[in-house]
Amino acid sequence: MTTSALLVIDVQQVLFDPASRCARRCRIGWTRVAGLGYAISLVADAHTTRDKPHAPVASIFAHHNATLPDITSFGVRIAAPASASVDF
Template sequence: MQTAVLVIDVQQGLFDPLPRPWQADDVVARINTLTARARAAQVPVIFIQHTRADEPLSAGSDSWQLQRNVQTEPGDLRISKTTPDSFLRTDLQAQLDALGVKHVVICGYASDFCVDTTTRRAAGLGYYVTLAADAHTTHDQPHASAELIRTHHNATLQNIESFGVPILALNSAEIEFHS
């Protein structure tokens, strides 16, 4: 089954200002390892960047750029989005369909917004989903710590069966790619 890796919103303006997301450096390192393994298996890697008309995430601004430690390759694809849903008003679905993708591996930022929304939308569109359980993060919120939020999403998303396709939550080292 053709797979693609979706790396959501790992951008300077979201990862670098203090306070940083929970385990920010560890998450970026896991994403780099995951995407390197994907590329080695000829699995497409798609970087999705949130864009706003104004700062801090205006297209092309320093804040909009991928976080400095994120490793990219010339063949990686880029998608710009304006909502937490990486599919809404973007060509992500068309890109995935053109590549024959039926399974997406999702990682990035923010567990409780863009990662959650994109995971649900992907499953709703019929894509098999693997959530890289240790390669997504968020900031602490007044109601819950970032660690608790990630744990909650890893537990709840994989229990949704109504989409008719599985959503798995696996640590990044457990995710296998086949060429």
């Protein structure tokens, strides 16, 4: 996804899975999008990760859902809504 593609389609909000198997790429993606001033929804119950050597999947979900919405340095809203409350 390029910056120009986001601007052309007039994106109002971007949805990301914060714990996906492409976690590093997604993290870079949502931090870039937040830096551009777009609101972010990290859908709380739509993670696509698995147990890791350092933490079980439930702990990873809980950590992301609790901490990522507290990031304020980008100046945009970062939310962790349940999928039932998101219009896809």
